[in-house]
Amino acid sequence: MRSRLIELRYHARDRLRAARRYPERTAARVATVVTLATSAAFIALPLYWLFSAAFRPQEGIEVPPTLFPGRVTFDNLTAVLAETAFPTYFVNSVVVSALTVVLAVVIATPAGYALSRYDLRYERAFMLAVLLVQMIPLLALVTPLYQMFAAAGLLDTLAVVIVTDTVMVVPVGIWLIKEYFDTLPEGLEEAARVGGATRLRAFLVVLPLARPAVGATAVFAFVVSWNQFVIPLTFTSSQAVWTFPVGLYEFISRRGVVNWPLLGAASLWAMFPVLVLVAAFQRQFVAGLSGRFGGGRR
Amino acid sequence: MTDDAGTTRPDHREPDGSTVARREPDGAIADRREPVLTLPERVFEAVDRRLPYLFLVPALALVASLVVYPVVRAVELSLHEVVLINLSDQQFVGLSNYATVVSDPVFATVMRNTVVFVGASVLGQVAVGLGLALLLERRWLGGRLTRLFRLAFVLPWATTGVIVAFSWQFMFHPRMGFVNETLRALGVATPPTWLNSTRWAMAAVIVATVWRGVPFSLIFQTSGLQSIPSRLYEAADVGGASPVQTVRHVTVPLLWPFVAMNLVLVTLFTVNVFDIVFVMTGGGPLHATEVLSLYMYETAFDVGAFGRANAVAVILFGLNVAVVALYLVAFDRGNGGVR
Structure with missing residues (x-):
């Protein structure tokens, strides 16, 4: 555990030094990862929106809607069966x-x-x-x-x-x-x-x-x-x-x-x-x- | 491939005693068989020799009876007056079904919708898919991160079309949808009602279709990018090419055949998209999202004009053939340019 932490610290410091030396390349890499992550979120969102409805209580879905269900229930999953x-x-x-x-x-x-x-x-x-x-x-x-x-x-x-x-x-x-x-x-x-x-x-x-x-x-x-x-x-x-x-x-x-x-x-x-x-x-x-x-x- | 495949062996004796000139798939080995065989052995040997052809029979029979024959049948039915309630009563009417379809004012709307829907969806799918594929090809991303992203990006293609449609219907829900909630948060006082609006329904359907189709283009373009030999990139690197130059002179020309093929396939898929539109809008409101596949289905199973529906099916089929032909021509020209 401890050695892993030290390893991570070295890794982070290494990255930081590389970032200082090549700022453009680092910016490009960060932009790429951010774009990919945003796309992944966009792709997951519609499915999440529908699937998360399964955990919302029957008594009306909140209007205005919230990203996370206020109260989580498993009733729908059993009721549908x-x-x-x-x-x-x-x-x-x-x-x-x-x-x-x-x-x-x-x-x-x-x-x-x-x-x-x-x-x-x-x-x-x-x-x-x-x-x-x-x-x-x-x-x-x-x-x-x-x-x-x-x-x-x-x-x-x-x-x-x-x-x-x-x-x-x-x-x-x-x-x-x-x-x-x-x-x-x-x-x-x-x-x-x-x-x-x-x-x-x-x-x-x-x-x-x-x-x-x-x-x-x-x-x-x-x-x-x-x-x-x-x-x-x-x-x-x-x-x-x-x-x-x-x-x-x-x-x-x-x-x-x-x-x-x-x-x-x-x-x-x-x-x-x-x-x-x-x-x-x-x-x-x-x-x-x-x-x-x-x-x-x- | 075996060396002496295709050799004609006139001296070969069939089990029934006749001498037939036939081709041996791998004749060299067949010579090792014992000269005297009992009847069951001879039958087995005869069957075994034809095994490669027998292996193809089930697939051939299935495809011939359930794909090729129906195409012929569709053309035939389109020339007859047939109603859904009594399918066996078929009156030959020549081309009058086609005339009725083409002169139907809804058909013009349907064709316009189809062009908008297919054009926008195809461009969206290929552009986003190619963009993501290019981003995912970065070596420094590392295997684990690439796999994770690819898994996320592939999800929509594995999702049932009906569920995709429901998801987006819910996203675009005027009151409970995520889209309008975001728009309201951004200060749009009266966001569109999307699927209930003749102006915005098509846009919503296109978004859902693009979302569903991106994974296919992504995977297709990834395999295209992977087919480019890495030594070309190394050469570009050694030669001091900038990243933009590398893309311009290495990636684009070598990827072009894949992009062309991708466009063909995605266009074919999109012309035949049915479930997403059918569930999201059912073609409405006021035919605003009615594309050719829906029009055909409606003609057959709601209106019950079965002969006319087959005329629409033949038109749909013709459209597919035209797409393939068009791209083959464009593809040939593009290829010639590279050579």
Whole structure:
């Protein structure tokens, strides 16, 4: 403890001396950190504003509003679970996201592997198609899909939501996994094949090495399906199969008057899994976001 | 890639006895197989040889049936008179759905709104994202601080669109919102009612959209900045270039392809933003924030004119294609300049 303090003091004195010697550079650095911190605060503010409503008492939010709740209460957090249909929506969301993750990984992993490892016919065309498919807007697909699902009698089921969510993430997954396998050496599979293993076995042998890319695909699939709104809004109509975004929209603001403390509480519960996931798997999340893995200098 | 991929092997015998010219993904190794095989083994071998193609089948089937086919279907439906209540009754009407859409006075407003909304949001997202990415690239920030900031900056992208919309609705609340509270504290006596005002609603929606989209541009530009080899910076340093000169002659030209691609992707995302606008304003007040995606949804599921909604969907799709084409042309030219 004591030595740490001394160390800090030396550090501070060192910084101070540097600041005196190079005042411009120091000013630039301070300005950068201040800008970044202000931006971070600005980005956190709207979420804080909504989430903090969850801890404010029901008897009217203070007007004029205060930055910190005057009296902190946890009633809203329990009330939204006990007195509303939110738990049903939450469970539906968990089911949808879990199955989307599984389906997306199961479909995208072998496809990405095949595209990376084998010299296939029409491979370039296929990769180009994967890229182009991502450029087709989901919104333009909503009406024809609605008609197709209606004709097949599949509307108002979780299955439709899961399948459509999966289609939205598979192209990105294929891309991520192909790129990652491209960086892995082929020696292991060659050894396995020379040793008499089938192609399937060889695939299973190298599969564990692709864990980072599979993880990134899974995180991406989870976040996309967890946050998906248009698909469940359009393809489901009965409350029993709503996921939470639809529940939040339809249920809490129905009378035009929004119960902000309850909404804040529901949002907080809904965001909790994502916040934990993103904090824990920041690298995978970022990879899913940019469609590429690390790369460049580090 | 294997060495002899693409070799034609006419002597190869299929399990059913026919001789077929086919390409072996990795033929060299396949030669090691035992000459005499039992039936199940032969079946397994036949399946295993086609494994790479089988691996692609589920993805291909899914995308073909739920992305490619619906696009065709949308074009087809847009040429028919279909109402939501009876989807199976489809009367061919040619291009009359498109004529109805284009002559709708609301459509003109919608297109104007879309241009304003997309233009302002895209510029905001890319500019802020690029700015933050440049600030975050400072080496002296240290790993821990960079990671912390990046985590904070990435949050909006992980947040559910509906929750983003509610957050900003609450921020812009005329009485309880943080924005108006700040404005009142700054001495503005009657701050705008934001989402209830035809003049300010669009601005509020754009702010929320930019807020949501900044993380994507930030991450994209960060990977762009990281792709610039550090030796170029070292060379600039050794050559005595000032920070401004370094940005002007090293960062900007090498980052330009990333900025162009970023603009394409962000424009595509923004043209298709639905949840934020839908929840925040529902397109109102008086169509002031009604963008193309909302107009399409409303036509389909509120008005119930399903055929006409598909015409709007095709227009939306066309807009996306146009954006991609436009940027590809601009991108090509920009690239040629650098070379």
